[in-house]
Amino acid sequence: MTTTSAPASQPRTGKVSPRVSQSVFDGSRLRVVLLVDVYDGAQQQFLEAYEQLCNQVASVPGHVSDQLCQSIENPSQWLITSEWESAPPFLTWVNSEAHVRMVEPLHSCVRDTRSLRFHVVRETGGPAAHAPMSQRGLQTAPRMGDGVIRHALTFTVKPGSEATVAEILAGYASPEPRVDDTTRLCRTSLFMHGNRVVRAIEVRGDLLSALRHVARQPEVRAVEEAINPYLEQDRDLDDPESARVFFTRAALPAVHHVTAEQEDPAAERHALYYPARPGRGLQLAQLLAEHDEAAADDPRSTVLRSTIFQRDDVVVRLIDLRGGLDAGDPALSLGLMDAAKAAELTTFPDGMSGADAAGRDGDLRHLLKLARMELVTDRRSPEA
Numbered sequence: 001m002t003t004t005s006a007p008a009s010q011p012r013t014g015k016v017s018p019r020v021s022q023s024v025f026d027g028s029r030l031r032v033v034l035l036v037d038v039y040d041g042a043q044q045q046f047l048e049a050y051e052q053l054c055n056q057v058a059s060v061p062g063h064v065s066d067q068l069c070q071s072i073e074n075p076s077q078w079l080i081t082s083e084w085e086s087a088p089p090f091l092t093w094v095n096s097e098a099h100v101r102m103v104e105p106l107h108s109c110v111r112d113t114r115s116l117r118f119h120v121v122r123e124t125g126g127p128a129a130h131a132p133m134s135q136r137g138l139q140t141a142p143r144m145g146d147g148v149i150r151h152a153l154t155f156t157v158k159p160g161s162e163a164t165v166a167e168i169l170a171g172y173a174s175p176e177p178r179v180d181d182t183t184r185l186c187r188t189s190l191f192m193h194g195n196r197v198v199r200a201i202e203v204r205g206d207l208l209s210a211l212r213h214v215a216r217q218p219e220v221r222a223v224e225e226a227i228n229p230y231l232e233q234d235r236d237l238d239d240p241e242s243a244r245v246f247f248t249r250a251a252l253p254a255v256h257h258v259t260a261e262q263e264d265p266a267a268e269r270h271a272l273y274y275p276a277r278p279g280r281g282l283q284l285a286q287l288l289a290e291h292d293e294a295a296a297d298d299p300r301s302t303v304l305r306s307t308i309f310q311r312d313d314v315v316v317r318l319i320d321l322r323g324g325l326d327a328g329d330p331a332l333s334l335g336l337m338d339a340a341k342a343a344e345l346t347t348f349p350d351g352m353s354g355a356d357a358a359g360r361d362g363d364l365r366h367l368l369k370l371a372r373m374e375l376v377t378d379r380r381s382p383e384a
Contacts, residue, residue, distance in 0.1 A: 019296040021145045022257040024087035025286050028139035029064075029120040032090060034080040034113060042109035043075060049105040050080070056102055057082070062089025076111075085137065087117070088282050091253065095311045100248060107241065114208060146259065148186060149207045152200040152252035152309045152316065159195050161230040166192055168226045170377045175217035177381035183209045187380045189318065191373035193273040195232075198252065198316050198373065200271070200309070252316065256289035256308040260296040267304050267320040269378050272334065272371040274315040275347050284345040285310035288317055288335045295332055302328035306335070316373075325372060330364040334371065339363040 038046045050068055057063055066082035084090040093099055119139045157165045169190055177185040183205025190199045203210040214220050224237060235246040276284045285308050292306040302322040309316045317335055321328070331337045 017258070017293055017296070018144055019260060020256070020258045020293055021143055022150070022254060023143070023289060024091060024255045025289055026119060026139050027086050027137070029137040030084040030087045030090055031118045031120055032082045032084065033116040033118070034082075035116075036078040036080060036110055037112040038076050038078055039109055039111050040076060043070075045109045046078065046106065049109065052105060053102060057093075060089070060093050062086065062093070083120075087119070088286075090117070091255070091310075092282060095251070095253070100245065107244070147204055149203045149205075150200065150254040150257060150307050150309075150318075151203070151207055151211075152198055152254065152318075153247065153250040154196060154198045154252045154309075154311070154314060154316070155246075155250045156232045157195050157197060157227070157230045158232055162192060162195055165197065165227055165230050166374075166376050168223060169197070172223040173219040174379050175214055175220055179205065179210050179213040182206065183213075185210055185214070185381050187378070189269055189271070189378045190376040191271040191273075191316075192376055193271075193373040196273065196314075197376075198271060198273070198309075200307070200316075200318050252309045252311045252314065254307050255285050255310045256292070257306070258289075258292045258296050259305045260301065261304045264304055264320070264322065267322060268324065269318070269320050269375070270325050271373040271375075272317045272319070272368070273373050274317065274345075274371055276313040276315050277345055277347055278313060280345050281310055281313040281315055284315050287341065287345065288315070291335050291337065292317075295335075298332065300329055301332045303332060325368070326365070330368050334364055334368045336364070336367070339367060342367055 036046070047068075054066060054068075057066070062085045064083040064085060066080065069079040069081070071077035071079075082090075120137070121139045121142055123138065174188075175185065179185065183203065186202040186204055188199065188201050190197070192198070201210070201214075221237070228235065228237075233246060233249065234242075236242040274284055274288070288306075288308050292303070292308070295301045295303065303319050304322065305320040307318045309318070319333075319335075321333065325333055334342075336342045
């Protein structure tokens with residue numbers, strides 16, 4: 001379980017790489033906006049639950065301040081904003097079991113919520129308005145995105161059921177890619193590593209609308225029901241609270257994306273699973289992010305794109321590359337130049353630590369083999 005005392009990432013300085021379209025590791029301040037729709041008549045209950053939550057979150061490392069606002073037009077609409085020293089401490093908290101328990105009192109009085117997270121790029125006013133941006137914790141430059149939102153879900157299945165689950169997950173009919181006039185499903189890639197399942201999706205438009213669209217598709221619902229008996233974490237999709245808790249715990253956010261080159265139709269998609277040592281997931285994700293950013297200009301690298309997903313001690317790196325996974329430099333494919341550093345931050349499911357592997361010939365290739373996930377299905381929308 002993630003603890004709320006994990007250290008924040010070290011601030012990064014210098015020019016923002018134009019190759020990186022998404023990253024939580026800039027060291028800049030974070031503004032979180034939560035839009036809340038409260039049940040009619042439950043405003044006082046909501047306010048009391050918020051005050052309890054506010055007292056708890058005030059002691060979370062990295063939290064700076066928060067505000068609660070009520071709409072002047074519709075009393076059922078509320079807005080919660082909070083400021084954090086940087087994104088990593090917020091993600092450590094919001095992805096923790098402590099947070100799941102902390103927000104439980106809100107669920108009985110809230111109809112719907114929507115969470116948005118923003119790096120602070122510029123600001124006006126205040127005592128530090130004329131100080132250098134680096135001293136104010138502001139992002140030095142805006143990132144140039146590619147219009148694609150990346151997200152993943154992960155969960156585990158009962159040992160011994162892996163082949164059955166893989167067959168179910170590979171056999172469903174693809175849902176309608178068009179969500180609405182502004183949102184499209186672009187790609188879904190599903191991998192397994194032992195009994196862990198990772199489903200990565202790419203969306204143009206609104207991620208929440210896309211997730212709700214997919215959940216309503218009969219073919220997807222049938223697959224979700226079919227794998228229910230094999231899940232290690234029980235869920236009831238007919239119970240909104242059970243489904244909400246499951247998918248909250250399954251969320252695997254993208255924390256970094258870098259594109260070295262444009263789309264190559266011949267590129268292969270692979271996923272690597274890095275089981276972090278307890279409490280080291282965020283540090284491992286940041287190390288991989290720094291490597292991929294530096295490697296984006298390396299002509300030896302066969303990696304065209306890399307997306308890093310992280311939650312607690314689960315770190316997954318999704319890569320598109322030329323040739324097979326073993327065709328290039330294993331350090332570039334693995335995303336780690338140093339097997340000893342891998343040993344410091346990771347463990348592996350066969351009981352062999354990185355320290356054992358680091359002392360052998362081909363240690364990085366061995367680590368690459370241990371990290372490799374098995375592809376279950378990789379589907380692109382015809383319009384993507």
